[in-house]
Amino acid sequence: MTQVNEWGVDLHPKQLALFRRYAELLADYTEANVIGTRDASKIILDHVLDSLSCLLLQNTGFQGKLIDVGAGGGLPGIPLGVVRPDLNVTLLEATKKKAKFLGLSQERLGLTNVKVMNQRAEVAGQQAGLRDSYDIAVSRALASLPVVIEYCAPFVQEGGSVLAMKGPLEEEEIVSGKRAATKLGSEFSHVLEIPFNNRLEQKQRQIVVFRKVAATPTGYPRRIGLAKKRPIGV
Numbered sequence: 001m002t003q004v005n006e007w008g009v010d011l012h013p014k015q016l017a018l019f020r021r022y023a024e025l026l027a028d029y030t031e032a033n034v035i036g037t038r039d040a041s042k043i044i045l046d047h048v049l050d051s052l053s054c055l056l057l058q059n060t061g062f063q064g065k066l067i068d069v070g071a072g073g074g075l076p077g078i079p080l081g082v083v084r085p086d087l088n089v090t091l092l093e094a095t096k097k098k099a100k101f102l103g104l105s106q107e108r109l110g111l112t113n114v115k116v117m118n119q120r121a122e123v124a125g126q127q128a129g130l131r132d133s134y135d136i137a138v139s140r141a142l143a144s145l146p147v148v149i150e151y152c153a154p155f156v157q158e159g160g161s162v163l164a165m166k167g168p169l170e171e172e173e174i175v176s177g178k179r180a181a182t183k184l185g186s187e188f189s190h191v192l193e194i195p196f197n198n199r200l201e202q203k204q205r206q207i208v209v210f211r212k213v214a215a216t217p218t219g220y221p222r223r224i225g226l227a228k229k230r231p232i233g234v
Helices: 002-006 013-028 040-060 077-083 096-109 145-155 171-183
Strands: 065-069 088-093 114-118 134-140 156-166 186-193 206-212
Touching: 002 040, 013 040, 013 077, 013 096, 040 077, 040 134, 040 156, 040 206, 065 077, 065 145, 077 088, 077 096, 077 114, 088 096, 096 114, 134 145, 145 156, 145 171, 145 206, 156 186, 171 186, 171 206
Parallel strands: 065 088, 065 134, 088 114, 134 156
Antiparallel strands: 156 206, 186 206
């Protein structure tokens, strides 16, 4: 994990052991498709390391409460919870079998700062106690930027951030994401290109950062399915 050291993050032996255990849990789980490979080493290199790239934003208010929207197998929320025990991490996942895996992982890894919620983003984002209550909302390879913003922005309090972890992006998607953000009380901040020194350097990785500048209108997120069916800003 020398890449993480180059990003200014020192990992303790216990944290490295937790990553290995987590990768094994992902590789061995068969009740739901939580990861696309059964190779634990590949999981660490391609997925855990990628998740930790969020730590490049540590000097820009990366603290407090974080929600991983559409958490799937727990990436990036679980790796971030391992490295940053001071973060209160919520893993939001709609699929019951995936949420079951997240609960199992949280228990097996002993992550007392991580909790799991089995619910749709469209429902959770309208609930008191969840809406406007997080410092950071993050998603990894979840959907197009307008959809990500509609799912994530309602959870974030003013002054907080939405982080969309993405692969290659077309300019058109960035433009539509900016338009959607404006309608949802957020504004585009910047795109962080992730520097990798290993074989991942062949794959473009970036984090699109939005800032929450005002309250999200009460009609958002819309009812289940509309964000993808009729995305804002497109």
